[in-house]
Amino acid sequence: MSEHAALIAPAAAEFAGILRETGESDLSARTPCAGYDVRALLNHLLYWGPWLEAAGRKVAPPEVSSGEAEAGLVDDEWLSAIEKQTARLVDVFGAPGAWQGMTALGTAEMPASIVGDMVLGEFVFHGWDLAKATGRSLDVAPEAAEAVLASAVAMGDQARAMKVYGEEVPVAEGATTFERALGATGRDPGWTS
Incomplete structure (x- = not known):
């Protein structure tokens, strides 16, 4: 799927735009991810980003001394840290x-x-999760929506077994490609805080 490489930078730019609009007062807001408020979701992103980067570079994963929940990575510099991490993942x-x-x-x-x-x-x-939690919207390119739908469907059973995805959410007839992708990951496209 190396053709998906071209989708990374535009998706990251949209994601980063949502991050920059997320303030201290948003950190306790609920997200569509069950069990995650904004702070926990940012912690999740900061925790797993280095693992994804290592996998992309085909090098050993980072040494960790705690699990995701105990990591406490959202400090006063969280925005700078996640922007730098996002830039490395795009690279x-x-x-x-x-x-x-x-x-x-x-x-x-x-x-x-x-x-x-x-x-x-x-x-x-997760850009959509953060956008929904903070009352914003995320612009997802049609090609990116198609790619994440195909991936969500292909990985769905395994991701649900690993508790990465929730149970599939039925979507309305005539739902957009991205709404179908959200449903495939266990997200309700109509979720509101």
């Missing part, structure tokens, strides 16, 4: 080579294209 996954061959995400060996699609999904789905 890595914006290149077709990152999508080729095999890599490891932690101890799990998998095709690098799956990790690339995960990164695209992080920007698109």
Whole structure:
């Protein structure tokens, strides 16, 4: 899926725009991700970003001393940290080579294209989560919507078994491609805080 490499930078730019509009008062807002408020979702992104980057570079994952919930990565510099992390992910996954061959995400060996699609999904789905939580909207390009839908459907059963996705949410007849992608990941396209 190295053709998806071209989708990374525009999706990251939309994602970054939502981040820059997220303020201190938004950190306790609920998100469409069950069990995550904005602070916890930002912590999730900061925790897993280095793992995704390592997988894209095909190097060993970072050494960690705690799990995601205990990491506490959202401090006064969270915006700068996540913007730098986003730029590194764009640098890595914006290149077709990152999508080729095999890599490891932690101890799990998998095709690098799956990790690339995960990164695209992080920007698109979690960008939408943050936008919905903070009363904003996210512009998802049609090509990105198609890519994340295909990925969500392909990984759906395994992601649900691993509790990464919730149960599939039925969407209305005539739903957009992106709404169908949201439903496939267990998100309700009509979610409101």
